[in-house]
Amino acid sequence: MTGTSASTRLIATSALLAVRAIRRHVLRSFLTVLGIVIGVFAVVTMVTLGKGASRSVHDEVSGLGANVLTVLPGTAPGRGGGGEAPPPFKLEDVDAIRDQIGGVTAVAAQAQVSATAVFNAANWQTTVNGADNAYLDAQNWAVTAGRRFTGDEEKAGKSICLVGSTVAKNLYANQSPLGTTLRLGSISCTVVGALATRGQGGFGQDNDDAVIMPIKAVQRRLTGNREIRAIIVGADPAYDSKDIQQSIAALLRERRNIRSGKLDDFTIFDSKQIADTLASITGTLTAIVSAVAAISLLVGGIGIMNIMLVSVTERTREIGIRLAIGALGHEVMLQFLVEAVVLSCVGGLIGLVLALGASIGLSRLLDLPFVFDPLTNLTAFAFSGLIGVIFGYFPARRAASLNPIEALRHE
Numbered sequence: 001m002t003g004t005s006a007s008t009r010l011i012a013t014s015a016l017l018a019v020r021a022i023r024r025h026v027l028r029s030f031l032t033v034l035g036i037v038i039g040v041f042a043v044v045t046m047v048t049l050g051k052g053a054s055r056s057v058h059d060e061v062s063g064l065g066a067n068v069l070t071v072l073p074g075t076a077p078g079r080g081g082g083g084e085a086p087p088p089f090k091l092e093d094v095d096a097i098r099d100q101i102g103g104v105t106a107v108a109a110q111a112q113v114s115a116t117a118v119f120n121a122a123n124w125q126t127t128v129n130g131a132d133n134a135y136l137d138a139q140n141w142a143v144t145a146g147r148r149f150t151g152d153e154e155k156a157g158k159s160i161c162l163v164g165s166t167v168a169k170n171l172y173a174n175q176s177p178l179g180t181t182l183r184l185g186s187i188s189c190t191v192v193g194a195l196a197t198r199g200q201g202g203f204g205q206d207n208d209d210a211v212i213m214p215i216k217a218v219q220r221r222l223t224g225n226r227e228i229r230a231i232i233v234g235a236d237p238a239y240d241s242k243d244i245q246q247s248i249a250a251l252l253r254e255r256r257n258i259r260s261g262k263l264d265d266f267t268i269f270d271s272k273q274i275a276d277t278l279a280s281i282t283g284t285l286t287a288i289v290s291a292v293a294a295i296s297l298l299v300g301g302i303g304i305m306n307i308m309l310v311s312v313t314e315r316t317r318e319i320g321i322r323l324a325i326g327a328l329g330h331e332v333m334l335q336f337l338v339e340a341v342v343l344s345c346v347g348g349l350i351g352l353v354l355a356l357g358a359s360i361g362l363s364r365l366l367d368l369p370f371v372f373d374p375l376t377n378l379t380a381f382a383f384s385g386l387i388g389v390i391f392g393y394f395p396a397r398r399a400a401s402l403n404p405i406e407a408l409r410h411e
Contacts (some may be wrong), residue, residue, distance in 0.1 A: 019342065032307040033347030035300025036387065040351025040380045041358065044294030047376045048359040050286025061318035065354040068139055069245060071252070088267035093255055097231065101247050103239030104185035108135035110230040111218045115185040117167060117211060119177075122168040128184055128211045129162075130218025131232075138234030146178045146193030149214055157216030161189040164208035165197040180213070187221045189213060221249045241270050297383065300347065301391035308395035310342050333400035340392020341385055348384030352377055 037182050073086040091109060098107040111130035116123055129135070132154045136143070143162060153160055161182060168177050177191045189211075197205040219226050233248065252258075252266055254382050355377075363370040 007266055017175030028307065029343060029346075032303050033300065033343050033350070035296055035303045036344055036384050037300075037351045037354070039294060039297030039300050040348050040352045040384055042296060043290050044352060044355035044377060045358050045362070046290045046293055046382050047286060048355070048371060048373065049362060049366070049368065050282060050290070051371040051373060051376075052359075052363050052366075053286070054282045055369045055371055056296075067235040067237050067241065068271045069233040069241065069248070070271070071233065071248065072267050072269070073229070073265065075263060075265065075267060087256070088229060089231055090228065092167045093252065094228070094231055097233060097248055098252060100251060101233075101244065103236045103247075104233050105236050105245045106134040106137035106234040106260070107230075108132055108138050109215055109228045110135060110232055111215050111223055111227065113218065113222045115211075115222065117171060118172040118183040119180060122171045124167060125362060126164075126167050126209050128213060128218060128222060130215035130223070132215060135212070135232055138232045139235075142196040143193040143200065144196045145176070145331055146191070148193060154214045154216070157214050157220055159187065159189045159217055159221070160192045160213065162193040162195050162212040163191055164195050164210040164212075166206055166208040167211055168194055173179055183239055184211060184213075185222065189217075235270075245270060262345075297387055301344075301387040304340055304343055304388060305391035305395060308336060308392055309398070310334065311339075312395050312399045329400040333396045336396035336399045337389065337392050340396065341388035342391075344384045344388030345381070348381045351384070352381060355380075 006395055011238050071089070075086075089109070094107055094109045097104065108131050109369060113130075115126065115128050117126050133148050135141075136148065146162075148162070149158075149160065152158075161170075161184070163177050163182070171177070171182070172180070177194055180191050181188050182191055184188075195208070195210075195212070215228075233244070235244050248268060249266075253264060256265060257263060356372075359372075360370055362368075
């Protein structure tokens with residue numbers, strides 16, 4: 001117990017001496033820790049912005065719907081293609097996926113067209129999606145006011161619609177859209193429901209800028225054909241989405257008469273895989289940038305070692321007096337080691353404060369969510385202290401190894 005108390009007093013005394021030494025040369029001390037400040041600032045800021053970017057990407061892609069597969073005709077970019085355009089899907093394809101593929105919670109056909117929505121004197125260019133209630137189920141898209149389509153309305157292709165929050169905001173202001181007649185291009189529809197807000201979707205698109213009508217109404221009155229440009233599939237989280245994709249691909253290849261060895265003439269996008277891939281890319285880029293920024297920490301450590309060596313030279317006579325009156329070598333070594341650690345930790349604290357302010361400001365400027373990660377901040381601070389230990393050890397050891405007689409003769 002006595003030994004522990006003595007060690008504590010020794011460390012406290014060394015810290016006090018370190019603070020006094022730093023205060024005697026404030027400007028030099030500040031310039032010494034500048035590398036640590038810049039290093040901690042750069043690393044923490046880059047990691048924080050990277051985490052914000054990853055969160056933003058995940059949120060945007062999740063706006064497409066969690067565990068949602070989107071099947072489109074045509075090949076994905078980079079897979080070749082060209083020549084004759086692939087045929088659109090058929091309603092029979094949708095029924096086959098629903099009936100024959102395990103692990104799907106909902107399957108919906110989608111027809112899509114752009115149209116100008118008009119209500120009274122207001123107009124808004126929007127996207128009209130021809131779909132049914134399964135489209136809402138697959139994407140977990142709720143109706144917050146009014147109702148969904150009835151089965152009879154879907155079968156008959158009634159001229160009714162659901163409006164997204166962006167459309168409602170731009171056309172109706174503070175008025176409820178329920179029961180109003182909305183004109184879409186050359187046709188009119190009665191608004192029976194208002195959709196919940198979903199926010200930004202993948203690649204910056206606004207999911208709420210949409211009007212949903214029964215698919216038969218859109219095909220008959222807007223597109224003029226029975227083409228299905230997309231199939232939306234809701235996947236059960238308990239199933240592996242890759243297995244579901246492979247099953248859908250095998251079924252569609254059979255139905256579309258694609259011979260063995262030929263590329264698919266359709267593409268399946270998985271919202272979860274897209275989110276994970278983009279987040280992984282963002283994380284990798286963040287790690288690379290942070291590693292480059294961390295080099296300044298090493299530069300800061302070299303600066304501390306350089307200044308501590310100068311300090312040992314300047315204070316050689318002081319060290320000699322301490323050794324001559326009974327100070328032990330490890331006590332002198334601890335004094336200079338603590339001084340280096342204090343310098344590093346002060347630089348680390350300043351860097352963390354600057355990084356916090358910069359991260360908040362840049363997050364707002366770049367329209368990214370601010371994600372505060374205590375572990376990142378603690379790790380950066382601990383690493384700055386470790387830099388002080390590593391680069392302060394050699395100067396401290398040199399001070400402890402001085403010969404008292406030679407040190408007292410030093411001028």
